[in-house]
Amino acid sequence: MKLLPLYTSSIDYRESKCKREKGELFLKRRSVLSITLAVTLGFGGILTNVQGVSAANLKNLQDEQSDVINKRSNINDSIGEKDNQISEIGDRQSQLEAEMKQLENDIADTDKKITEKQKQIKETKAEIKKLKKEIAELKIRIEKRNELLKERARNIQQNGGSVKFIDVLLGAESFGDFIDRISVVSTLVNADKEIIEEQKADKEKLESNQKKVEIELASLNGMLKELENLKADLKNQNAKKAQLNKELAAEKKHLESEKMSLEEEAELLKAQEIALQKAIKLEKDRIAEEERKAREEAARIAEEERKAREAANANKGGATGPVNNNSGSNNVSKPPVSSGLFSRPANGYVSSGFGGRWGALHAGLDIAASGPVPIVAAASGVVSRSYTSSSYGNVVFVVHHLNGQTYETVYAHMRSRSVSTGQTVSKGQQLGVMGNTGHSYGQHLHFELHVGLWNMSKSNAVDPRRYINF
Numbered sequence: 001m002k003l004l005p006l007y008t009s010s011i012d013y014r015e016s017k018c019k020r021e022k023g024e025l026f027l028k029r030r031s032v033l034s035i036t037l038a039v040t041l042g043f044g045g046i047l048t049n050v051q052g053v054s055a056a057n058l059k060n061l062q063d064e065q066s067d068v069i070n071k072r073s074n075i076n077d078s079i080g081e082k083d084n085q086i087s088e089i090g091d092r093q094s095q096l097e098a099e100m101k102q103l104e105n106d107i108a109d110t111d112k113k114i115t116e117k118q119k120q121i122k123e124t125k126a127e128i129k130k131l132k133k134e135i136a137e138l139k140i141r142i143e144k145r146n147e148l149l150k151e152r153a154r155n156i157q158q159n160g161g162s163v164k165f166i167d168v169l170l171g172a173e174s175f176g177d178f179i180d181r182i183s184v185v186s187t188l189v190n191a192d193k194e195i196i197e198e199q200k201a202d203k204e205k206l207e208s209n210q211k212k213v214e215i216e217l218a219s220l221n222g223m224l225k226e227l228e229n230l231k232a233d234l235k236n237q238n239a240k241k242a243q244l245n246k247e248l249a250a251e252k253k254h255l256e257s258e259k260m261s262l263e264e265e266a267e268l269l270k271a272q273e274i275a276l277q278k279a280i281k282l283e284k285d286r287i288a289e290e291e292r293k294a295r296e297e298a299a300r301i302a303e304e305e306r307k308a309r310e311a312a313n314a315n316k317g318g319a320t321g322p323v324n325n326n327s328g329s330n331n332v333s334k335p336p337v338s339s340g341l342f343s344r345p346a347n348g349y350v351s352s353g354f355g356g357r358w359g360a361l362h363a364g365l366d367i368a369a370s371g372p373v374p375i376v377a378a379a380s381g382v383v384s385r386s387y388t389s390s391s392y393g394n395v396v397f398v399v400h401h402l403n404g405q406t407y408e409t410v411y412a413h414m415r416s417r418s419v420s421t422g423q424t425v426s427k428g429q430q431l432g433v434m435g436n437t438g439h440s441y442g443q444h445l446h447f448e449l450h451v452g453l454w455n456m457s458k459s460n461a462v463d464p465r466r467y468i469n470f
Contacts, residue, residue: 057404058283064406065276068453072269075262082259089252096245103238110231117224124220128213135209138202265456268385268397271421272408272453275384275399278422282382283401336428341402342378342467343427345411346434346445350470354463363461364410364448365470373434375445378409378468383423383431392446393438396431397454408460410448413440 337343348369355362381400389395392412396419400407415435419425436443449467452460464470 057401058280058287060404060406061276061280061283061401064453065273065280068269068273068276071455072266072273075266075269079259079262079266082255082262086252086255086259089248089255093245093248093252096241096248100238100241100245103234103241107231107234107238110227110234114224114227114231117220117227121217121220121224124213124217128217131209131213135206138206142202261456268454271385271397272399274422275382276406278382278424279399279401282424336426337376338468340467342409342449342464343376344468344470345378345409345447346373346375348373348434348445351444354461354465361458361461363458364412364446365464366444366446367434367470368442368444369434370443372415373443373445374430375411375414375432375434377425377427377429377431378447378449378464379407380427381407381409381425383419383421383425384408386417386419386421386423389438391439393440394432394435395438398425398431399453406452408450408452408454410446410450410454412446412448413437413444415443 346367346369348367350365351368352362352366354365375396377398379398379400379402381398383396384399385395385397387395389412392410394414394417395410395412396414396417398409398411400409411431413435414432414437417432419429419431425431434443434445440446447464448454448458448461449464450458450460451462454460
């Protein structure tokens, strides 16, 4: 039998009992307070740690997405500039083609005028030939008249010198004879006068015709020479414009090639932006999941505290601490290939390393093997692009966000692809089959690893052997 202490009075007994009950209540409350404080501090610490690390990772992803958006915006601006330059060259080409067409019309018109002048020269030469014949005939007539005049002069000389027409008239024997003599004298005088006038007229005509033909022929030859010079000048202008048009076409082709490269880079950046957006969503989902787990852990601890409090109430013998029911943390799944950040993307031997090759940077490793060799993701991530490239062939780009750092891996020259753009892949998941597509010489995988996002200059490329044992 349990003995009670001896009290001097019933009042003392009641006061002692009250103090004892208050002491037990204080101990219980202190135990509950300790448990509650521990739960609160523990949950707060878990949440603070989760939120701090996750916020940093999320900010890194968002910063990288902003950087990609800015780069794509700048590239789109560059594409717009190239479009303007191409449009300006197109306008200049149209103008040149119009000018060349006009020059060709001018050349054709000049050819027509040259043909007309050549025809006129031919006709003028024919006319000259005819005039030469007429001149020859005129010379013959003039010669005959000269002979006639010479003959008459000889007759006069043989008859006694110069003839005085007055003596001829006074020598008439009768009036009828006088009249006859006047008629003869008049006829002779008129005949000599006509011969002289014809001689003079023929000479003037000869000189006029010769001068006219010479002037006309010289004029025609001058015009023909001018037309030939004009044609040569027009051809020279047309040749220069044709050369300029050829240079513009080459420049336009170069700009179009640069534009295509920029468009391809813009597409890759857009794919990276989408992949980062998906990675941000995955990170937010992961944060929400971590917070959910933290809340579940806090609820579990609170439930244990409640059970401990109920046990303490039932036990009356003093305060008890919370039950330490360590259930352990969630098991994190292990990578299926290796425990490092990255694992081998394919079986085979390294046929070409990272570094200088053929005067340029070989921005990855070449892994060669025969047969249907599977290509797998070196780490978990999001497929930023899966397509067929003229240089890479069948290629897959995967963006990874590991330990707060963004990476991007490239798997090129595959025979076939088994993932699509925007798809989430896990470490070791098959992406395709090794092949020999694009600019490739023999079956192999060209594997690139970029610390940061892939870019056209491949400035972020590193030797994969820094992260993976081959």
